[in-house]
Amino acid sequence: MMLQVEVEQAQPLPLSGAFRCDSGELLALVGPSGAGKTSMLRVLAGLMRPQHGRVQVGDEVWCDTARGVFVPPQRRHVGLVFQHYALMPHLSALDNVSLPLLHLPPAERRQQARRWLAHVRLSDAQQERRPAALSGGEQQRVAVARALAREPRVLLLDEPFSAVDQMNRQGLYRLLADLRRDLSIPIVLVTHDLHEAAMLANWLVVMDAGQVLQQGPPAAIHRAPRNARVADLVGIQNRFQGRWVGPSGQDGWGLLQWQADGTHTATLPLLTVRDKRRIDVGQDVHWVLTSDALTLLERPPGAPDEFAAVVTEARPLGEITLLALELEALPGTVLRLTLSGPQRLHIEPGRTLTVRLDLGLVHVMPVRGR
Amino acid sequence: MDWQALILSLQLAGVTLLVLLPPGLWLGRWLARTRFAGKSLVEALVVLPLVLPPTVLGYYLLVSLGGASPLGRWAAQALDLQLSFNFLGLVVASVIFNVPFIVQPVQRAFEAIPRELTEAAAVSGLGFWQTWRRGELPLAWPGILSAMVLTFVHTMGEFGVVLMVGGSIPGETKTIAISIYDRVQAFDFAAADRMALLLLSLSLAAVTVSFFASARLATRR
Numbered sequence: 001m002m003l004q005v006e007v008e009q010a011q012p013l014p015l016s017g018a019f020r021c022d023s024g025e026l027l028a029l030v031g032p033s034g035a036g037k038t039s040m041l042r043v044l045a046g047l048m049r050p051q052h053g054r055v056q057v058g059d060e061v062w063c064d065t066a067r068g069v070f071v072p073p074q075r076r077h078v079g080l081v082f083q084h085y086a087l088m089p090h091l092s093a094l095d096n097v098s099l100p101l102l103h104l105p106p107a108e109r110r111q112q113a114r115r116w117l118a119h120v121r122l123s124d125a126q127q128e129r130r131p132a133a134l135s136g137g138e139q140q141r142v143a144v145a146r147a148l149a150r151e152p153r154v155l156l157l158d159e160p161f162s163a164v165d166q167m168n169r170q171g172l173y174r175l176l177a178d179l180r181r182d183l184s185i186p187i188v189l190v191t192h193d194l195h196e197a198a199m200l201a202n203w204l205v206v207m208d209a210g211q212v213l214q215q216g217p218p219a220a221i222h223r224a225p226r227n228a229r230v231a232d233l234v235g236i237q238n239r240f241q242g243r244w245v246g247p248s249g250q251d252g253w254g255l256l257q258w259q260a261d262g263t264h265t266a267t268l269p270l271l272t273v274r275d276k277r278r279i280d281v282g283q284d285v286h287w288v289l290t291s292d293a294l295t296l297l298e299r300p301p302g303a304p305d306e307f308a309a310v311v312t313e314a315r316p317l318g319e320i321t322l323l324a325l326e327l328e329a330l331p332g333t334v335l336r337l338t339l340s341g342p343q344r345l346h347i348e349p350g351r352t353l354t355v356r357l358d359l360g361l362v363h364v365m366p367v368r369g370r
Numbered sequence: 371m372d373w374q375a376l377i378l379s380l381q382l383a384g385v386t387l388l389v390l391l392p393p394g395l396w397l398g399r400w401l402a403r404t405r406f407a408g409k410s411l412v413e414a415l416v417v418l419p420l421v422l423p424p425t426v427l428g429y430y431l432l433v434s435l436g437g438a439s440p441l442g443r444w445a446a447q448a449l450d451l452q453l454s455f456n457f458l459g460l461v462v463a464s465v466i467f468n469v470p471f472i473v474q475p476v477q478r479a480f481e482a483i484p485r486e487l488t489e490a491a492a493v494s495g496l497g498f499w500q501t502w503r504r505g506e507l508p509l510a511w512p513g514i515l516s517a518m519v520l521t522f523v524h525t526m527g528e529f530g531v532v533l534m535v536g537g538s539i540p541g542e543t544k545t546i547a548i549s550i551y552d553r554v555q556a557f558d559f560a561a562a563d564r565m566a567l568l569l570l571s572l573s574l575a576a577v578t579v580s581f582f583a584s585a586r587l588a589t590r591r
Binding site: 045046047072073074075076077078079080082084086087088089090091099100102103146150 | 484486487489490491492493494495496497500504505508509
């Protein structure tokens with residue numbers, strides 16, 4: 001069963017984009033707050049009617065503005081987990097989960113609700129409690145159980161982990177991974193947490209200001225963001241400026257001049273990187289490197305892809321250390337990487353080290369019209 | 371003690387509440403949910419009976435409901451009904467001057483229900499009446515209860531409007547508040563005392579019970 005969405009709207013708020021999500025897949029809508037992620041979810045649930053758009057699940061058309069079709073939320077069979085859960089405060093967990101089961105006789109209704117609550121691992125005693133007497137993580141589970149009790153054709157989750165502490169979050173990640181495997185329906189997750197999105201989703205849809213900017217598998221977007229905005233939105237820290245010099249003479253490779261903000265010294269490093277023949281000679285570019293492409297060496301540079309750099313920051317964070325290094329050849333240009341293992345123990349601010357860049361992983365993006 | 375007046379007041383309060391509750395719930399909920407251009411004007415009209423002197427309100431009601439008014443003439447001819455100086459006239463007046471007492475608390479109660487909750491009900495497949503019964507009504511209940519109590523107690527005690535529209539006809543329009551005034555005019559302070567105290571205790575008890583019930587409902591959340 002495939003979920004297919006197309007939205008094109010200018011008023012009352014701009015929203016446009018198209019994506020699809022197949023059964024058993026988990027699609028993450030990511031972007032800053034106000035990017036339109038939740039609006040997109042509301043369109044799917046039928047809580048918002050887009051100006052122009054089409055929503056189809058399997059062979060059921062839920063919304064088609066061109067043909068005047070709009071199925072109300074009551075007839076969509078969507079499981080929606082709201083950001084703040086939206087549990088009825090005057091009802092017990094059990095009664096909340098019974099709400100989507102009102103079509104059943106009372107005895108069967110309670111039995112099914114209990115089954116769903118047990119599925120999300122809520123004890124019998126917890127099932128009788130009102131939401132206020134449950135922890136954030138438990139309320140979250142009740143909200144998931146209520147969404148599942150609807151026997152949804154699509155499961156939608158709006159920032160489901162935002163109000164849950166780290167420990168409960170791990171449990172919910174596992175729950176979601178299990179659901180994805182067991183339910184075999186399309187799951188759409190809204191989140192602003194990129195690690196979460198990369199960990200849980202197999203398809204990322206990056207949104208900003210109501211527009212879908214890019215979509216694809218998380219690793220592909222990290223490796224090759226379409227533009228600087230996407231690179232920023234998906235949290236790529238090593239983004240630099242440069243100028244495209246042209247083909248290097250070697251087939252499939254080109255030359256990239258590394259530039260710092262506004263400075264044009266004579267000794268700008270020249271990098272040999274992959275040439276996808278998308279960029280004109282002399283054009284200003286942004287380029288990115290994932291931290292996988294950076295290696296720290298404790299010896300002087302000895303190759304064209306090795307650069308001397310001074311450690312400006314070393315911030316230990318539990319099991320990992322966040323490092324910032326300033327390039328000697330380009331003052332003001334900072335490389336960021338995380339380090340784990342024994343190497344991090346003797347790296348201190350002020351030390352000069354060598355950074356090796358895996359130039360095969362450099363991704364170059366044109367600077368758009370300015 | 372003027373028992374006839376007390377019973378009349380209780381009847382008036384009961385009938386007023388019965389007539390006013392359904393449209394009051396609808397109007398309060400509608401004002402809580404809807405945004406439109408003239409909303410402030412509608413809200414002002416709702417509050418107007420609260421800020422007008424009862425004699426002014428009573429005067430306009432008398433003028434518009436009396437036998438000489440178009441409405442009064444029409445009611446008399448078409449329906450064979452008299453709209454002033456009788457119980458029916460009191461009910462009509464009482465419904466109008468109680469509009470703010472029912473609509474305002476109801477509106478606040480519905481405004482306090484997060485939109486997410488009704489949306490969650492819709493996504494769970496609940497239709498309008500199911501959402502109303504399982505969600506909105508229980509959630510708004512403390513506000514609805516206090517609106518009902520306020521309306522009832524306020525009707526029991528209203529004086530100015532009742533006197534203007536109903537006069538003081540025993541068994542027809544002479545309510546307990548007017549009976550108290552009547553007794554004071556006759557220097558029968560003992561009777562006035564008893565009735566005033568009764569009204570005071572009744573009002574205090576009703577409002578206390580409604581506050582207590584609301585507080586209990588609130589802590590149960």
